[in-house]
Amino acid sequence: MRKVYLYVSLGLMCAIIAGCGGHGGGSSGNRLPMSGNETISSSDTTLGDGSKCDTRTFYADESGYVTITMSRSGGDPVGDPYLMIYSGETPSAETFLGSDDDDGPGLDAYYNFWVSSGNYYSVRFNTRSSGDLGTYSYSIHYDNRSQPMPSAEPGDKPTGDAPLKLSQ
């Protein structure tokens, strides 16, 4: 009886410690906001058109609008950023939600959509064409409202109508 009590106490303590750990930043890597400077390189995942991509998954701990950006940035930037968004942790044709090519400034990609609390979403940071390697910056953050395109330019297509590119 005493042993059981000890195990329960230990379990509870572990849960409390794990819960507190979330505030440290290190173990909350899937929570928003996320941002960084990264590189599309030849060793990244290859898609059906031969282009390369980085995949990042985030967890929505509240419902709301989320904005995702991918920008030409760094010392040797990619030529033409491209985004694809998926529900869940595994990108596929079945989980595909939408994509964007040029809704950000210039050739930068921008996507704004509604997420539901308690769900995972995945983002492929990609380029419009194959052979386009280089650096970029990205951001995934709550906006709490639907955002218009930051730079509506002649010839821009509405968010979401860029074609899906399947895995190779």
Ligand SMILES: [Ca+2]
């Ligand atoms: Ca990469």
Ligand SMILES: [Ca+2]
């Ligand atoms: Ca683009």
